[in-house]
Amino acid sequence: MNRIDRNQQRIAQILQAALQCFLAKGFHQTSMRDIAQAAGVSLGNLYNHFPGKEAIIVAVAVAESEELAPLRQRLAASDGDRTQVLAFLQEFHALCRQPEWAMLAVEVLAESARNPAVAEAFAGNRRHLHQALAEALQRVAQRERRRPALTPAVQSQVLLDAIESDALRRGLAKGGDVDGAPLDLGLLTRLLGARA
Incomplete structure (x- = not known):
């Protein structure tokens, strides 16, 4: 798998984790840390893909x-x-x-x-x-x-x-x-x- 494919896969993984967090806790109660943890990525890695929760x-x-x-x-x-x-x-x-x-x-x-x-x-x-x-x-x-x-x-x-x-x-x-x-x-x- 090349770098672009891995990047797209990681973004999809983050979005899926974010959706689960949003469904469980709502937009406002979900933190970027919650999303990173659910996606299995570091907080820094999450911010590399999305500048903030609004972008997600x-x-x-x-x-x-x-x-x-x-x-x-x-x-x-x-x-x-x-x-x-x-x-x-x-x-x-x-x-x-x-x-x-x-x-x-x-x-x-x-x-x-x-x-x-x-x-x-x-x-x-x-x-x-x-x-x-x-x-x-x-x-x-x-x-x-x-x-x-x-x-x-x-x-x-x-x-x-x-x-x-x-x-x-x-x-x-x-x-x-x-x-x-x-x-x-x-x-x-x-x-x-x-x-x-």
Whole structure:
């Protein structure tokens, strides 16, 4: 393994350790020393890769973008096919419902309220996903020759908000104790809009 590969592997190792620390203790309670210890690197080595905790959190946003990339690609390739857009919505909902994803979302929201750099990094991910969905919804409406009551941008916002809020409630629920019916394919279909 060459030096560049080892460096990339070390960065991935640090990010994975940081994520585990953030999930266990939150952003504010996690120190750089905690991350170094969890990653099995010296504190100096950690600072060689990341100048501070904010840089690690921003790197987590980049990792989130990479995880969302296949979903955005699914939307780009949907070519106005409603079933492909519904498959994206289900896949995104499943991703958001993972307890780790939900816990990290809460940390991101709290940190974003305090830190503009973190807010912008994660808002960029949401913006790209929102834009990809809005474009896919526009193509669905064109293919089905219908005029939705909501613009594709508003429709996208409503769908993403519905998925994320439901997933957050369910992902953070202890022992499955959640009020209300789960977000299901039928509701997503109604939110997507009726066929012509």
